Amino acid sequence: METKGSKAIIDRFRSITDNTHEYAKSLKAKGRLVAGYMCTHAPEEILYAAGIVPLRILSPHVSQATTRGYIHETYCSFSHDCAYQGLHHSYDYLDLIVTSSSCIHMGEAFNVWVRFAGFKEKSFLIPYPHIIHTKPASAFMTESFGQLKEFVEKLSQKAITNDDIEKAIKTYNHTRRLLKRLWAFLRHEKPPITGPEVAAVTLAAQVMDKEECNGMLEELITLLQTEPGEAPPGVRLMVSGGACDDLVVFDLMERLNYATNLIFIDSCTAARYFWFEVPEDMPNKLRALAEGYISKIPCPAKDNVPGTGEKKRFRFIQQFIEEFKPDGVVFLYQRFCSPQPMDIVALKPILDRLGIPYTELELDSTVPISQFTTQLEALVEIIEGVAA
Amino acid sequence: MGYSINAWPAFKNYQNTRYRNYLYTSQGLRCMGSTWSPLAPLKGFGDDVYLIGGEPHAASAAGTVPEEAREDIIAAEAAGLGFHSCSYLKLFNGEVVRNKIAITDKTVKEGYPKPDVIWTTHLCSQHSKWYQEVSRRLGGIPMYAIDMIGGGNAEKDPKIVNYVSDQIEAGIDWLERVTGRGFSDELFVKAVRNEIKVLVLWGNICALNMHSPAPLDERRLIALFPPAVVDRTTDECVQLYETLLEEVRRMVEMGESVAPDQRFRIVYFGIAHTYGHPEMARILRDAGAEIVASVYTFGTCGNFKGIVDGRWTWEPIDPQWVDDLDLSTRRKAITELAKIVLGWPTWQGVRSYWALESMAKALVTEFKADGLLLAPSRGCETDFRNGYIALQRIFKDQVPTVEYDTDQVDVRKMDLPGAQRKTELFVHLMEARKKGRA
Numbered sequence: 001m002e003t004k005g006s007k008a009i010i011d012r013f014r015s016i017t018d019n020t021h022e023y024a025k026s027l028k029a030k031g032r033l034v035a036g037y038m039c040t041h042a043p044e045e046i047l048y049a050a051g052i053v054p055l056r057i058l059s060p061h062v063s064q065a066t067t068r069g070y071i072h073e074t075y076c077s078f079s080h081d082c083a084y085q086g087l088h089h090s091y092d093y094l095d096l097i098v099t100s101s102s103c104i105h106m107g108e109a110f111n112v113w114v115r116f117a118g119f120k121e122k123s124f125l126i127p128y129p130h131i132i133h134t135k136p137a138s139a140f141m142t143e144s145f146g147q148l149k150e151f152v153e154k155l156s157q158k159a160i161t162n163d164d165i166e167k168a169i170k171t172y173n174h175t176r177r178l179l180k181r182l183w184a185f186l187r188h189e190k191p192p193i194t195g196p197e198v199a200a201v202t203l204a205a206q207v208m209d210k211e212e213c214n215g216m217l218e219e220l221i222t223l224l225q226t227e228p229g230e231a232p233p234g235v236r237l238m239v240s241g242g243a244c245d246d247l248v249v250f251d252l253m254e255r256l257n258y259a260t261n262l263i264f265i266d267s268c269t270a271a272r273y274f275w276f277e278v279p280e281d282m283p284n285k286l287r288a289l290a291e292g293y294i295s296k297i298p299c300p301a302k303d304n305v306p307g308t309g310e311k312k313r314f315r316f317i318q319q320f321i322e323e324f325k326p327d328g329v330v331f332l333y334q335r336f337c338s339p340q341p342m343d344i345v346a347l348k349p350i351l352d353r354l355g356i357p358y359t360e361l362e363l364d365s366t367v368p369i370s371q372f373t374t375q376l377e378a379l380v381e382i383i384e385g386v387a388a
Numbered sequence: 389m390g391y392s393i394n395a396w397p398a399f400k401n402y403q404n405t406r407y408r409n410y411l412y413t414s415q416g417l418r419c420m421g422s423t424w425s426p427l428a429p430l431k432g433f434g435d436d437v438y439l440i441g442g443e444p445h446a447a448s449a450a451g452t453v454p455e456e457a458r459e460d461i462i463a464a465e466a467a468g469l470g471f472h473s474c475s476y477l478k479l480f481n482g483e484v485v486r487n488k489i490a491i492t493d494k495t496v497k498e499g500y501p502k503p504d505v506i507w508t509t510h511l512c513s514q515h516s517k518w519y520q521e522v523s524r525r526l527g528g529i530p531m532y533a534i535d536m537i538g539g540g541n542a543e544k545d546p547k548i549v550n551y552v553s554d555q556i557e558a559g560i561d562w563l564e565r566v567t568g569r570g571f572s573d574e575l576f577v578k579a580v581r582n583e584i585k586v587l588v589l590w591g592n593i594c595a596l597n598m599h600s601p602a603p604l605d606e607r608r609l610i611a612l613f614p615p616a617v618v619d620r621t622t623d624e625c626v627q628l629y630e631t632l633l634e635e636v637r638r639m640v641e642m643g644e645s646v647a648p649d650q651r652f653r654i655v656y657f658g659i660a661h662t663y664g665h666p667e668m669a670r671i672l673r674d675a676g677a678e679i680v681a682s683v684y685t686f687g688t689c690g691n692f693k694g695i696v697d698g699r700w701t702w703e704p705i706d707p708q709w710v711d712d713l714d715l716s717t718r719r720k721a722i723t724e725l726a727k728i729v730l731g732w733p734t735w736q737g738v739r740s741y742w743a744l745e746s747m748a749k750a751l752v753t754e755f756k757a758d759g760l761l762l763a764p765s766r767g768c769e770t771d772f773r774n775g776y777i778a779l780q781r782i783f784k785d786q787v788p789t790v791e792y793d794t795d796q797v798d799v800r801k802m803d804l805p806g807a808q809r810k811t812e813l814f815v816h817l818m819e820a821r822k823k824g825r826a
Binding site for chain 2: 143338
């Protein structure tokens, strides 16, 4: 059955996340260069300024053993799955692969691509601070971004001008603002779009040409503003954790035996991807990018304010709780990830003080639906018990 | 008959005294953090600065008081830290949770001695999170983590050296503010020179194991590097390593060794899991197989020439070079300190597979290995895990190579019978290779 209105656009976004390769190859067919990136700390704007479409490497969620001969089994499934994409040659059409030095696990996934998947000559590792709040971080990043710019200029045989970067910054900031507006619908009691749908759109944005993405987002938001909310108000669930590109998990959160609404996702595949802006019209464009990326919600692997040891991400989480008003929090993280669970230990007392119940779900390549359902329904029962 | 190291009692005493000073001082400044931190900046704040480093303390506690160590790890897990997390981190945090601490002289002190400041580094994804958790549990200890960024050959990259130096410089200002103490450049420069000297001296001692027989075995290497990790900034520490270097040089001249039966020379990659499993070392010893070189014992607190003409070498640095270093300004001293710390071998492979592999090739060649033993630590995400897999590919046709999983201090994570069988197989492979050659 053909869908109409906002649903048709959401379906198109979902179709892009489900068929990333098809979408990317269509761009290639139009003569575009396409670059893969593995961590959201990679400044996509520099690639985009060179006319290259950046596309995030996502996992296939295939149960496989291939990568065990390349990455130790105690690395997270997301890194295994991304490494598998390289070994399986799923992304051979890419012109380039880049990443910033980020967590150890994803760094090794990148190494697998470079060493064993044929990307040695068309790869770039961006030296990137592991604590993003240090005073000299900005200068360090500016220099690193300059190195990336030079590399991309050689590869694309095109000089990247300040105007090119400024235009890319504005295009990307526009995407970020539109995504924020989309997520703002989830603050409502009866939003016209569901959390899983917003998650799918956000994931699609990470693999799309941003101009096309912006056009679709504008159209979607315009339609949503005129549409009444459908979902009956249920228990409001917020997710906080690490990379999760398996939309099945988010769908599950709204398919329980209780009425539930997924109202926010604090993760690098969702809000942490876009919840920042790069300063516009600064004379030094690379510096502007550095400032922008420093202002991101930090990845737990990079979050440590010198002098206090504060985790800056916690400020954002508390802000999201205030704005989106969850009844419960689902900590969702990759099995074997170290930084995420270490933050959860410190987050739990904060949630206890706020009176917000929580549960933990540990992700692997495949999703244990029954187990997760039981845990989520138990959380809802706790919440309803608390409310009663 | 094996040689007995004369310098050993002084080494043990130094380690114990440093820990006791941290535990029982009623004055002065208690500082906590990764031992993989530049320590000299702390010593610019006086002679009454007492240190406790995370990794060496956890490792030595596990070796000295294993029952306490196990309780610590379990307590940390019960408090929410994950089963898969670093076991050094869990042991350390477990002591905070249990509000008691055990040190190398087997003292178990009730009441955790709170640090005044945390001064540490960040390299792996959990490295400084370790101390964020300690700080939180102790009510918010002021904390400064230096992003060491790392990567192969980082100490020769001006961009990285400046980045780290800038952080150390800002860190000194922070320490002044938070401790309310004045910073003495004179004390600092003295500590920098000592710190660098100790690292270079230990590198020289390790490099003597290129000789046959190797004067030191893994057990002695593990026992003799703690002063360098506990506090390498003092005159006393420099003297310890100068004395030891002289003694080991004499051993080489006389053909002496602490373990003279060396039919097979083994190169080892892994954290020293023999803390928890001495039976593993026994299998090797019974077969006359000795670990003569390891990145962990050499490279945690030792420096070598490193990458020269694009390839790693374990050749030592001339100690005279340290005496000639220009440390005439604070910035110059900071820069030299940043370089030496960034040059630690254990850090090279964390972010750079090529550096790790270059180190391994040099280790096998320069130390004339008969076999390569790989024992990655399941709890350590930076323990060259992926390097281990690549190393098996690289060396499979060159020297017998065996890999088994272990853990630095969590004995629950090791398949002991499986590892024992693999070690026996390893010995047979080396034997067969030797016979084949003959």
